[in-house]
Amino acid sequence: MNSFVSATAIKGHAPPGTSESDEIVRLVDVRRRFGTNPALDGISLTARRGEIVGIIGRSGAGKSTLIRCLNGLERADNGEIYIEGCNIASLSENELQPLRRRIGMIFQHFNLLSAKTVEDNVALPLKIAGVAKAGRLMRARELLELVGLADKAKAYPSVLSGGQKQRVGIARALAARPALLLSDEATSALDPETTRSILALLKEINRKLGLTILLITHEMEVVRSIADRVAVIDKGRIVEEGPVWQIFANPQTEITASLFSTIRPQLPEHIAERLSQIQGVEAILRVDLAGPAAQGALFAELSAALPHSFRLVHGGIDHIHNQPFARFFIAVPTRDATLAAQVTDFLTARSARVEVLGYDN
Numbered sequence: 001m002n003s004f005v006s007a008t009a010i011k012g013h014a015p016p017g018t019s020e021s022d023e024i025v026r027l028v029d030v031r032r033r034f035g036t037n038p039a040l041d042g043i044s045l046t047a048r049r050g051e052i053v054g055i056i057g058r059s060g061a062g063k064s065t066l067i068r069c070l071n072g073l074e075r076a077d078n079g080e081i082y083i084e085g086c087n088i089a090s091l092s093e094n095e096l097q098p099l100r101r102r103i104g105m106i107f108q109h110f111n112l113l114s115a116k117t118v119e120d121n122v123a124l125p126l127k128i129a130g131v132a133k134a135g136r137l138m139r140a141r142e143l144l145e146l147v148g149l150a151d152k153a154k155a156y157p158s159v160l161s162g163g164q165k166q167r168v169g170i171a172r173a174l175a176a177r178p179a180l181l182l183s184d185e186a187t188s189a190l191d192p193e194t195t196r197s198i199l200a201l202l203k204e205i206n207r208k209l210g211l212t213i214l215l216i217t218h219e220m221e222v223v224r225s226i227a228d229r230v231a232v233i234d235k236g237r238i239v240e241e242g243p244v245w246q247i248f249a250n251p252q253t254e255i256t257a258s259l260f261s262t263i264r265p266q267l268p269e270h271i272a273e274r275l276s277q278i279q280g281v282e283a284i285l286r287v288d289l290a291g292p293a294a295q296g297a298l299f300a301e302l303s304a305a306l307p308h309s310f311r312l313v314h315g316g317i318d319h320i321h322n323q324p325f326a327r328f329f330i331a332v333p334t335r336d337a338t339l340a341a342q343v344t345d346f347l348t349a350r351s352a353r354v355e356v357l358g359y360d361n
């Protein structure tokens, strides 16, 4: 029995009706106020074993406050925070210490100790936990192998690239075999290619170790690449939550649609600038499709049903969790006043979402 489970047994705080083995994180109505500002305004959320959950929101939405409440650095004013079935909100600072080892953290700026070698950085959580030197160095080597940095064990952080530093950060976060990995904007300081390699590593670790990961980010690309589920946070509340592809296919709030817009094709600027709301030669339509319709022969069928009714302007097909999504911009001639309505009817009857953005001359 590890120290965390024994603390759970002492406290007996497992929430009713939940399976400790399955639910790694459970937040119930978590609130935190700074003066009159409700930074967290009733957050309820769960993450199951082996899940990657993205928590996304704009600056000031409450993400950092949530992370600090999760790792016990900040006290919630109200609510329950269960980690592996134990309500950490009710624990004293002393009781929290062993539980913090159940949570590994990675940070935007890596937070490595520059005076220590890579292997000593990785082994540090084990040193703090009182693990003997031989054991902690063996574990550090094992983890450096896992993150692809076995040859850098004796190097100092200053000679590493940003991506390599984050790999060391990941190895260190895993040292004490946590049940949960909290990623706080871990790729925000990295270039796109390095970001992809770090996300791939997190996914690999998630698969290999069955590790639960909470990804706090303002970047939709991060959520899109590796999260199973996403919770969109705004003004301290979760405004939408569900499987990433479902939220992507049908965003219910303006904030979600706006966050997702960063990973969807947009009308090229030089065309967008020309658009007018006054009738022109062509109407420009945005067509969104999800699921099988996104891969079907929709435009071929449209062409057959209504010849010369449109031309493709921009767009493409993308996939999230094997679910196809398509967004196209099409231009429909306005010489026949009813054509745009016919094209719209044809597409909406086949589950597309269509919006007339304006007119182009």
Ligand SMILES: Nc1ncnc2c1ncn2[C@@H]1O[C@H](COP(=O)(O)OP(=O)(O)OP(=O)(O)O)[C@@H](O)[C@H]1O
Residues within 6 Å of the ligand: 034, 037, 038, 039, 057, 058, 059, 060, 061, 062, 063, 064, 065, 066, 218
């Ligand atoms: N220690 C504090 N004292 C007073 N107000 C705070 C404190 N920490 C956070 N806040 C406020 O709480 C709200 C949520 O802040 P938080 O840092 O959690 O947001 P965030 O989503 O992490 O933003 P960012 O992405 O910019 O880091 C903001 O209005 C912020 O000003």
